[in-house]
Amino acid sequence: MSRIGKMPINVPAGVDVKIDGNNVTVKGPKGTLSREVQPSMKLNLDGAVLTVTPESQSKADRSYHGLTRTLLNNMVTGVSVGFKKELEIQGVGYRCSKNGKVLDLVLGFSHPVTVEDNDDITLEVVGTNKIIVNGIDNQKVGQCAAEIRGIRPPEPYKGKGVRYVGEYVRIKEGKAGKGKK
Numbered sequence: 001m002s003r004i005g006k007m008p009i010n011v012p013a014g015v016d017v018k019i020d021g022n023n024v025t026v027k028g029p030k031g032t033l034s035r036e037v038q039p040s041m042k043l044n045l046d047g048a049v050l051t052v053t054p055e056s057q058s059k060a061d062r063s064y065h066g067l068t069r070t071l072l073n074n075m076v077t078g079v080s081v082g083f084k085k086e087l088e089i090q091g092v093g094y095r096c097s098k099n100g101k102v103l104d105l106v107l108g109f110s111h112p113v114t115v116e117d118n119d120d121i122t123l124e125v126v127g128t129n130k131i132i133v134n135g136i137d138n139q140k141v142g143q144c145a146a147e148i149r150g151i152r153p154p155e156p157y158k159g160k161g162v163r164y165v166g167e168y169v170r171i172k173e174g175k176a177g178k179g180k181k
Contacts, residue, residue: 005065009050009073012080017050019043024072028079031136035071038064043072050076078136085145087131091160094152095128103131107152107162115148130165 011017015028024043025034037043040055041064052069054061077083089096089107097104101117103125117123121144124132131148135141145164154161154169163169 002062002066002069005052005054005069007069009052009069009076011045011048011050011076013048015076015080017045017076019045024075026072026075026079028076030079030082033075033079033136035075037068037072040064041068074138078138082134082136083138083141084135085133085141086165087133087145087148087162088165089129089131089162090154091158094160096125096131097128098123098125103148105148105151105162108160109152113151115151131162 015026018025018027022036022039023034024037025032038061040061042053042055044051044053050072052065052072054065074083089105091108093106094108095106103115103117103123105113105115107113115123120137120140121133121135123144124134126132133141133145133148135144149162149164152161154163154167156170156172157174159169159171
């Protein structure tokens, strides 16, 4: 059995879980998420504890066991606490600002780049070089942060660009670091 899959999911107070066949809906103070789970996974809600068990021990069922449990746990965490990713901008002249629902990024291109908030994701700007991506769906938060980082990923010679807070970027030596013959 999967070590992650057999762990129970504790449902906090204020979060409502509804199981309707293969569809699971989780409703909490931050919003509502729903997902269709694999038909071979059996879900059991006993009070405030949600457990996932596979129908059989086939390779496919064992693979989906831990995945299903993690996806459901992320749904419960998202509607109760939420998820966030923090990005920082490094480089001379690189900055960000927020105008209503539009995030404006100045990243050394000939034009400013804009990213818009949507219903699921909110973008916050702290100072002129820090962006916080908030939302209830872990996958959408990570995807939005990755797309913003992908506009100008950190380059390896000076480290300029958009990076996650705490991300280590290995700096290479330039042409001057090459050995002489």
